[in-house]
Amino acid sequence: MALTTYHHGITATESSNITPIIKSVSTSTIALISTSADADDTAYPLDTPVLLTGITTTDVTNAGSDDQLLHQCLRTIKSIQNTTVVVLRVSEPVDLTTVDTLLSCQSRLGVTPKILIAPEIDTPDMTRKLIEIAKKRRAFVYASPRAEDGTLITVKEDIAAYRDTFAARELMLVEGAFGEPGK
Template structure:
């Protein structure tokens, strides 16, 4: 070439795409009334397959009349109009065999991204979530970087908190008691719908707790709640890492805790923040893979991450965060082998779970009493 050639270089920061966290993964059974044909139901929700719902009201019309699917969708729809991935499983009269089928339906949610192009992050199997299923939900939620919601099985407060001891997963939140609806999984289904609505309206950094739930008319077990005391049913359940339902200006879930065995991830908001950051980093830095490993590339990666942190901090979704390059973790041999390590830390937004007000009685305001009378 005799002249000047201009090469276009792409350097600098890139915007990271916000992770979609409001998609529900629902495992359910469904059937038609006795003697009624199942052609429409089977076509809309094939057994053993995943179905994407983008119009939940329309989906309810083809969800059958028996099983858990229709009732769960109705409870979810009371909270909003989320995108739902349905994993329909067959009905089995044997409880153990039914649990095995449901566990397989839970695991099937892992294929949603490849089959439907979406990833469910809010998982549940209302009315089907026995202990084995809840364990499967937590395991699948961990792989999908999501949260699972399940019922705490027990007849009273003590039994419910004792049941929680069966789990140590940060991706699982247990709920107790059930509502007074005929559908046993009503509370869990409403939690799924509310979690999705909170993600859309407020953000993934807001916990499920203390947001009015639509459609609840009562509870199957009365819950004593006193906001000024820790000597009540709701406080005992929360102390045992079980989220309950209170009636205070409407019905609302009350509790921020997961089943985590790691205190740093005790709050639902901490778990979801960590998940979102992992997801945004992994997908948002794809452009950097296989580019020449130069100092310019490393600076671009770090600044891209820190720019995303500044965005999240400005939105009130993070307290603070920072990414950096540590030379001790990046040896010459590793860099030459195409390996790079970038460190970052973050502080999630903790919920204001406990507010203390110091009350004192004093006579000092009588000091200016004469002026007030005059």
Template sequence: MALTPRPHGVRIVEAAAGVLTLTVAATSIWGVVIQSSDAKAATFPLNEPVLVSDLPAAIDDAGVAGTGEITLRAIADFGRSIGVVVRVGEGVGETAADKLADRNAKVIAGLQQLQYAEQLLGVKPRIVAAPGLDTQAVAVALGQTAVALNGFAYAASIGATPAEIKTYRDGFGVRELMLIDRDWKALNGAGAEVISYAAGRAVGLRAWLDREVGYHKTISNVAVPGVVGIDQPRAWDFQNAQTEMGLINGADVTGLIRRNGYRYWGNRTCASDPRFAYESAVRTNQVLRDTIADGVFPYIDQPLTAQLAADIIESINAMFRREKLAGRIVGAVAFLAPGNTADQLAAGKLKIGYRFTACAPLEDLEAASEITDEFYADTFNLAA
């Protein structure tokens, strides 16, 4: 008989599964398409996604022509952040219409390049825009890009009057897109006052909110740094919706206001589903979905047992409890979904489900006033 060791003591075996701590998905990476004829080609080659981690250096290399410097300065006003830039060429053609069509095609192709950023650069843009280049055709492509990236896009709303803005907004039904009326005024690198695209600053604000506050806060009613005015401001009254801004908000379009600084004013997306009318609902859904998908990766290909299923459910619910405690969701619960039959389980298939309630923004506060003489009684009682 061969000589073999006999275990006589204790052996520690590392478990491959168990309850895991799910890390909330990162959402502050931005991606923009720019057009800048005098940008340094070595830094920003045409039609290629470029990782930007040093915004001041990127601004220096973006040139002064086109939309590059303006867009990157707008984002940089919210502090250091990481993003992806795709520079595209100018439109060419014999007529203005031909040039615009060619430019649109190049911008749309640039947006498609953002979808390769994760494989090429190791980062996935989740906040996208093409500031100053966002025609209707580009806005449609922005929505499609945001869907593909499980992200969110900002684009200019086109129209001079609230009625025209509503007509334009009615052409969209993508929940991952927000339209913004008007643009900001800001100073460029030479100190001159220029138009600063609202979509570009929305990207910077969204990235800052995701880093510092949370995905549950919309871009509305947050002070916007670096701006000196609004280009063609709209009439607005905080206590009366019967204004241009009230009509624009009623069309589910965000506007720009001045009150205690400059602010975006509006929470609504282009969603056709009312459950995702708010930017916060869309972002919450995206974050929870990605957090769960990334978090359960270690469980894939582990032996499918009742304990494994319980560990998956508990890992997700533990994350939900943390997010609720932090005030980023109202509540959520994960559970085993119907349909986990013996033959499905034997085939290596497990179904789980979850429900969540996102934080809605306080959009309409009603304060009821009542005139009364009751405080006279209190006053004279004290005097007596």
């Protein structure tokens, strides 16, 4: 007589030989929008994203003189963490259509910036444009609270009112200027 077993329910067979497929995404690529009047046009052409896979001394030197914003930003980023940076040198910070070129970074440069910054030129209009790009690319924007004319907002109540004008989870307001805590 044959012995028959009956099973009610679900039977699962697990294999320990399968390697899980996990796609890692670099979240440390920074998109830096900046200005520099005397930057090397070959290294940093106007209105064109440039990929820096690591910031070298030559990259900082080509960014212009010590008093230029791009030079200062690259030097600061390098001193904190030498990471991948997409530099977009703009001639005029009010020309927001140029910032849309960040949307083509994946096809042009092979990277998608996940951190968007525009130190000292992050006016409300620039911040709105960066948020728009961040929503399309699942990125994050760091900005200082500034008035329309670019002056820094320092009064706590005014900062809260400024924050309330944006309804974006992609935005982190940095109180004070970048690199200057409490100012």
